[in-house]
Amino acid sequence: MNNTRKRIFQKHYKSSKPKDDEEIARLKQKYENINEVIIKSFTDLPLSWKTQKGLKGSNYKIPTQIQKESIGYSLQGKDVMGAAITGSGKTLAFLIPVLECLFMEKWSRHSGVGAIIISPTRELAYQIFQTLKKIGIHHDISAGLIIGGKNLKFERSRMDQCNIIICTPGRILQHMDQNPLFNITSMKILVLDEADRCLDMGFKKTMNAILANLPLDRQTMLFSATQTKSVEDLARLSLKEPVYVAPHEHQLTVPVNLQQSYVVVNLEDKLTMIWSFIKNHLKQKVIVFLASCKQVKYFYEVFKKLRPGTSILALYGTLHQEKRVNIYDEFCRKSNVVLFATDIASRGLDFPNVNWVIQLDCPEDANQYIHRAGRTARHDAKGESLLILLPSEEFGMIKELEKKDIIIDRIHIDQSKMFSPKAKIDAFLAQDQQLKDTAKRAFISYIKSVFLMKNKNVFKTNEIDFEVFSKSLGLVSVPRIRIIDKLKHMNKNMENQSLKIENNVLIKQSNVWSESFDQSSNGESLKKNHLNNVDSPAMDFDLSSNSENEEDLIKIKRENHEIEHMENISEIQNNANSKHRIATKAATARRVLKKKIVVNKRVFFNEEGHVKTNQRELQSDIGKEYMYENSNDINIEMAKKVLQEEDKFDRKRHQELIKCRKHQVKSKRKGVDDNHFENDIDVDLSWLPDPDTIYDKPVNVSKQSLKNYNFNGDVQTHLPDSELFVENMKRKHSDSDISFNGVKQIKKIKPLTLDEAEHIAMKLFK
Structure with a gap:
């Protein structure tokens, strides 16, 4: 019976699956003849039956433009740089060639690492992993998701069993440095999703270390909505005659179905504006982008207490990884929900059916605006993007967007639909100290984010009214911002240094002038001194040989009348320097000893006005002698003897107090x-x-x-x-x-x- 079943299974397996060697040879012959013009569906591409079945099962039928133009070059083994608008299907454009390459190499579970896919965020890596599971379900290969927040020991024990690794830069570098089982000498393909973000300054050191460990004989693919063209970045990647694929290069960098607009709002009115917007769009799916994690946390907690009538979620970097994944899945599943998020949700994430993207805080640059706005209007769907700008940010940001050929219209807010929740927020913060601390951290983090931005034509810290902004968040007073204090201190030091330099120049000039004045008895020497000191203060000398008196020979015309007061400049400088000196403990002790101050001594006065101290008089004879000694030095041996004698009197007094307490207790009882x-x-x-x-x-x-x-x-x-x-x-x-x-x-x-x-x-x- 078992043999019969085995024969039936083998017969069915042979009839349904062609031989791998024959299929590989047949597909390789078609690679050179791929024409993206005649491709209408995925069946027109020379793909293995396993990949075709996975695509059909995942309901992927018609390839997008970036997939048509890039997959052919990738299958031929060329290095590819792909740039396309958000939501154009870049994920499949590199996942399909990865699966096909490993299939052609007859890769198995025990062959080691064959491909590494690096993404800048954990959520994007998780999304790529989910897509790979769908289309690669029929392939006999294994894949691993290696991101932060997971069990490191669990990953170490299984790294040698993964054929495709989807990871973030920090985590993969950690395994390269610490995991002896991680071997990448056999790797064939490297993929960088959101390549411009992976190669920027934030990941520069990490990516350099990763690239140094990778084999040079590999295929590299870069994909992003805003592709890098930096020669330095391309040299770091060691690309070999890369093919640049950009089907939308001469079109708008944002989707056609995206409706864009912006509104100008004062900083203190932002919270009121977003609250009013949510109340008027309760049945829609909204993403609100903020500048920092602490702002997202504060807005999330406040809006939960306000209860706007729709679901509120928050996605930011400091959350635990499992919670981040649950929030991502929940937002994808719900139809009417508001997600407060940082820029970790701005790149690559495919959220379905998003109606609005609101950029409550101004993006860093035009590229960041494109990625944020690209979370809506994906896959030919419609969506709207609203950019909220401060009056000081409007001119600079609009100019940045115009450089990318992005033209957005300004709209005005209907004031009749605006209502402020400030009274409720003030009450919440007064009752909840933890929420108040969160508001303080949100305030400080926003000011820091604006202060650290590079484009000072857009982000201007000096035009922010700190007091009004703090009150809009529900705070009574303005929190202290250390980075601003340091900046002011640095500016003050620079001003002091410039003043010192000017004063030193004036002192030197006054010394030169005084020397020339001392030599005024001899006209020739004074004339010589004037000729030798060209940089001296502006003075005109009239030398008239016809005058009888020597005093009349010299007439001084001074333009700088402050030279008379130069004598006190050195004293002023010394006093200014002494104010900035840090008083050490030793210096403070010396100052106290010089003033002959008795430390730790309080003076009391009786009713008659006589001074009495709180120090108890010594009762032993040796103690009285020690107390009236005139020497200022401390005799340690003598002090020990005094303490021993005084302890005897203290013990007696203590025993008397104990007897007194016992008597009081007994008398109360009886x-x-x-x-x-x-x-x-x-x-x-x-x-x-x-x-x-x-x-x-x-x-x-x-x-x-x-x-x-x-x-x-x-x-x-x-x-x-x-x-x-x-x-x-x-x-x-x-x-x-x-x-x-x-x-x-x-x-x-x-x-x-x-x-x-x-x-x-x-x-x-x-």
């Missing part, structure tokens, strides 16, 4: 009233019990023993301490129902007050 102590000066405390003795058993007092006690306060016969205490208690509480046989307890005993307890303690100390 209800002893000490009001009779108030009018007495000398108090007899002999009746008090010993605090070290424990009284467990009740005491039976006989009538005979009570006769020996005089209730006037004089003891005739010495009774035991316990009997004295009991007798005094009976005398004290004679009106109470007291029994000392242990049956009845004391009733209605008045507890000690605080004043009474303090009075007892004072009597004990006396």
Whole structure:
């Protein structure tokens, strides 16, 4: 039975699948005759049956223009540079040649790494990986998604089993440096998606390190909506006679179905504007681009609390990778949702059916505008893009867009549909300290992003009203921005240095002038000095030999009248320099010693106005001698002896305090009233019990023993301490129902007050 099934399976397998060698030879013959003009569908391309079946199963039937023109060159093994508008199908333009190349090389799961596809963002790498799984499902090769945020140990153990690696630059370089199982000597193809972003300054060092590890004998493909043409970038990639494919080079760089417009809004009105826009477009899919992660986080948290009536999502770089993937999938699935995002969502991501793209913060340049706006109007669909500019950004940004042949119209906002949520936001921030901190970070991050932009014709930090902007976010005061403080400090130092240089020049000029004035007794020497010092202050000398007096020989005409005050310039400079010096701890200590200040000493005054200190006087003889010594030096050995002697007195005082506390506790428990102590000066405390003795058993007092006690306060016969205490208690509480046989307890005993307890303690100390 098993043999029968095996024969049927082999027969079906042979009939449905042609031999690989024959198919490879047949396809290679067709590569040279590919004509993009006659290609109407993917079946017209010389592709393997596995790829054709995967494309058909994924509902890819008609190739786009970039796919028609680039796939043929890629199949021939040439280096390709592809540039096309957003949403034109660049992903399939390099995935299909990668699959076909490995198929032609008879690549298997154990052949190692055959192709590496690098993208600048994790979301784009994830999207490429999902597309590859769809069209390459019938190929006998393996693929791996290597991005940050995943389990590094899991990736290390399986890197040698991946044939196609889709990765981000940082993660692949980490495996190159740390993973001994990662071997790329057999690699055939390198693909850079969004190549201009991968090769820019942000990834420059990382990409240089990656390219240094890759074999030179490879095929390279670059794809982007804004392709790089830099000679330096192309030299780094070691391209060999690359073919430049740009079907839309002479057309608009944005989709034809994209409707573009911009509006000018003050910075403090941005939040009101976007809130009003969302409330008027609740049934549409919107992406809102912001400049920084902290801004996205703040807008997301505030709008969640405001509850606009539609779903709110946020996508930014500091989120955990699993959460980022879930947000990406959720946004693709929903039809009416608002996504606040940074520029990580601006490149390559294929979000379906996006109605609006709003650029709430101005993009860095025209290329960034193109990538942001390209998230809508994809695959012949319609979409709208709205750019929000500040009055200071309008002129510069419009000029940048005109250089890319992008012409957008200005529209005006209907003020009747604008309503501000500022009152609610202020209430939220007053109640939630965490949200307030998020608002502060959003404020600082926006100011930093504007400050660090290169194009100062567009981004002008000095035209931002910090106070008004902070209040629009719900903040009461303006947060401190350290980068602005550093800039001001640097400018101030530069001004001080320029002033110092000018002052030094003036000092030198004044010294030259004073020397020439000292030599004024000799006309010849003064004339010589004037000729030798051409750079001296502007002075005119009249030498008249007809005058009788030598004083009349010289007439000085000064244009700079500030030379008289040059004597004090050096003092002013020294004072200015001293203000900027940092006072060290040693210098501060020396200054205190010179002023003879007693550190850690507070001075108190009594009612009579005499000074008294909080320092306790030393009680030992050796301590008193040490206290009145006149020497300023500290004798450590002598100080140790003083401390040892003073500790003895401190121990005694501590024991007395403990006894006093014990007595207070016992008197509170037994209800002893000490009001009779108030009018007495000398108090007899002999009746008090010993605090070290424990009284467990009740005491039976006989009538005979009570006769020996005089209730006037004089003891005739010495009774035991316990009997004295009991007798005094009976005398004290004679009106109470007291029994000392242990049956009845004391009733209605008045507890000690605080004043009474303090009075007892004072009597004990006396």
